[in-house]
Amino acid sequence: QKQMALLLGLRQARRGLMTGTLDAGLLGSIRDVVGDKGVSTAEAVRIQHGHDESYHTPHVPAAVVYPRSTEQVAAIVKACAAHKCPIIPFGTGTGLEGGITAIQGGITMNLTEMKSITALNVEDFDCTVQPGITRTALNRELRSTGLWFPVDPGADASLCGMCATSASGTNAVRYGTMRQNVIGLEVVLADGTILNTAGKNRAKKTAAGYNLTSMFIGSEGTLGIITKATLRLHPQPAAAAAAVCSFPTVRAAAETAISVMHSGVPIARIELLDKSTMQAVNKKFATSFTEQPTMFFEFHGSEDALQDQQAVVQDLATASGGSAFAWATAQEDRNKLWHARHNAWYAAVNLRPGCRGFATDVCVPISRLADIVTFADEEIQRLGLVAPIVGHVGDGNFHCIAVVDPTKPDEIKAAKLLGERLGEMAIAMEGTCTGEHGIGLGKTALLQREVGEAGIAAMRALKHALDPLNILNPGKVLG
Numbered sequence: 001q002k003q004m005a006l007l008l009g010l011r012q013a014r015r016g017l018m019t020g021t022l023d024a025g026l027l028g029s030i031r032d033v034v035g036d037k038g039v040s041t042a043e044a045v046r047i048q049h050g051h052d053e054s055y056h057t058p059h060v061p062a063a064v065v066y067p068r069s070t071e072q073v074a075a076i077v078k079a080c081a082a083h084k085c086p087i088i089p090f091g092t093g094t095g096l097e098g099g100i101t102a103i104q105g106g107i108t109m110n111l112t113e114m115k116s117i118t119a120l121n122v123e124d125f126d127c128t129v130q131p132g133i134t135r136t137a138l139n140r141e142l143r144s145t146g147l148w149f150p151v152d153p154g155a156d157a158s159l160c161g162m163c164a165t166s167a168s169g170t171n172a173v174r175y176g177t178m179r180q181n182v183i184g185l186e187v188v189l190a191d192g193t194i195l196n197t198a199g200k201n202r203a204k205k206t207a208a209g210y211n212l213t214s215m216f217i218g219s220e221g222t223l224g225i226i227t228k229a230t231l232r233l234h235p236q237p238a239a240a241a242a243a244v245c246s247f248p249t250v251r252a253a254a255e256t257a258i259s260v261m262h263s264g265v266p267i268a269r270i271e272l273l274d275k276s277t278m279q280a281v282n283k284k285f286a287t288s289f290t291e292q293p294t295m296f297f298e299f300h301g302s303e304d305a306l307q308d309q310q311a312v313v314q315d316l317a318t319a320s321g322g323s324a325f326a327w328a329t330a331q332e333d334r335n336k337l338w339h340a341r342h343n344a345w346y347a348a349v350n351l352r353p354g355c356r357g358f359a360t361d362v363c364v365p366i367s368r369l370a371d372i373v374t375f376a377d378e379e380i381q382r383l384g385l386v387a388p389i390v391g392h393v394g395d396g397n398f399h400c401i402a403v404v405d406p407t408k409p410d411e412i413k414a415a416k417l418l419g420e421r422l423g424e425m426a427i428a429m430e431g432t433c434t435g436e437h438g439i440g441l442g443k444t445a446l447l448q449r450e451v452g453e454a455g456i457a458a459m460r461a462l463k464h465a466l467d468p469l470n471i472l473n474p475g476k477v478l479g
Contacts, residue, residue, distance in 0.1 A: 022062045029079040030065055038066045049090055049108040055356045055406065056098030056441050061088060061108040068113045070186060070194060070227040077225065078192035080107065086474050089221040091131060091161030096359045097440025099220050103475045109225065117141055118228065126183055126202055128230045131160030147233040150175040153436065154342040160226040165438040166218030173394030174268040175234060179217050186228035187216055190467040202230060220438050221473035223466050237300035242334045243325040245317045246292040250274050250377050250389065252320045253293045254370035257393040259316045261366050265309050269298035270394035271341055277348065277388035281340045284347035296341055348388045348401040355403045358415040362426035363397035363435030375425055376400055383414045397435035444479040
């Protein structure tokens with residue numbers, strides 16, 4: 001998929017989409033900060049940073065900059081502000097809404113050189129990380145402490161990038177999203193000011209002033225550049241077990257998810273994969289899952305607690321026509337199971353080699369889950385799309401992965417129509433057009449419908465107050 005995107009970017013760059021060069025004075029100022037090795041204007045590097053995993057047209061920056069400290073980030077931002085040069089923060093490039101494309105040129109700031117855990121407070125269940133460290137790298141470092149960071153969007157995303165998009169994923173039903181697991185942020189503002197959103201506070205709660213931390217979570221690099229995040233950690237579960245259960249219909253599976261949540265079982269993960277997704281997973285990974293709508297469950301707790309949880313969920317699944325559970329208790333077996341789920345995106349795209357993925361990301365109140373999943377299934381059939389359905393259904397969030405040929409406008413149009421109709425339906429059900437992927441380029445119109453004119457006006461006022469020159473990831477979120 002990344003090789004395809006790179007080739008597509010090369011073709012488009014050579015058709016004239018390549019952004020012009022930077023002002024020589026600005027380029028010199030940046031080199032004074034990070035050195036010659038900290039700046040690249042090479043075509044291949046620029047193209048690599050001009051796209052994410054989405055269908056959106058790549059737009060490449062004029063240069064890619066690699067700062068190694070918050071102070072360097074601040075100095076670069078000050079230089080760019082003086083030249084009114086756009087800045088696009090970049091973590092791992094795994095986003096799905098075009099959030100890192102340089103649609104107005106400028107520089108991409110690659111933050112992967114800043115990859116330290118700057119503080120670890122085991123007794124207080126928190127740590128502070130720089131933007132380049134990923135969730136898997138953090139959990140490797142935490143393994144010996146008995147703690148872990150559970151927010152798991154699937155991709156091995158950078159933790160500050162996860163803050164910027166308000167990521168969540170498979171464990172959110174039990175442990176919450178990034179919004180519930182971030183204590184404070186260090187942010188470089190558009191004029192180079194370094195802001196600590198919670199001061200030095202690491203306490204479990206506060207009533208001190210405005211919630212600046214929450215303001216930057218989900219801002220997608222449009223209000224500031226996140227250079228540190230202080231995160232809540234959780235005890236590693238004493239025991240864990242996973243199970244797979246197939247169902248006759250997508251609705252039956254979704255209704256089981258609703259029943260499980262109403263039962264009060266503290267389930268750790270509850271994931272839906274439709275028939276198309278199971279076919280794609282079997283094809284991609286040579287697995288032998290039953291090719292029917294399927295639920296993946298994971299349970300955390302003591303051995304005794306697991307047995308009680310499993311019995312309740314099995315009974316609820318059986319009542320909706322579910323099969324007997326297939327269990328995975330060994331760590332290796334659970335890893336294989338969740339590897340299949342985490343890579344469902346690539347499995348889906350593999351159904352049509354040479355095509356791209358278009359993801360929807362609606363989230364609704366849990367009581368409306370079965371209705372909207374059924375609606376999505378019907379719309380996919382009506383539009384004639386190949387669009388496997390997967391979802392973190394314990395919190396009402398799911399995705400359709402429309403696999404489209406980027407050279408066929410009718411397919412792109414159909415995928416966009418699916419996204420618009422699902423977004424509108426979710427909003428009508430008092431849900432949201434995006435549960436975890438963010439707005440980026442693709443959902444600006446839906447955002448306006450979701451929050452209304454007053455909401456958009458407030459967001460624009462906030463953006464103008466913090467970034468009056470509009471240099472921070474311009475064109476994203478608010479358009």
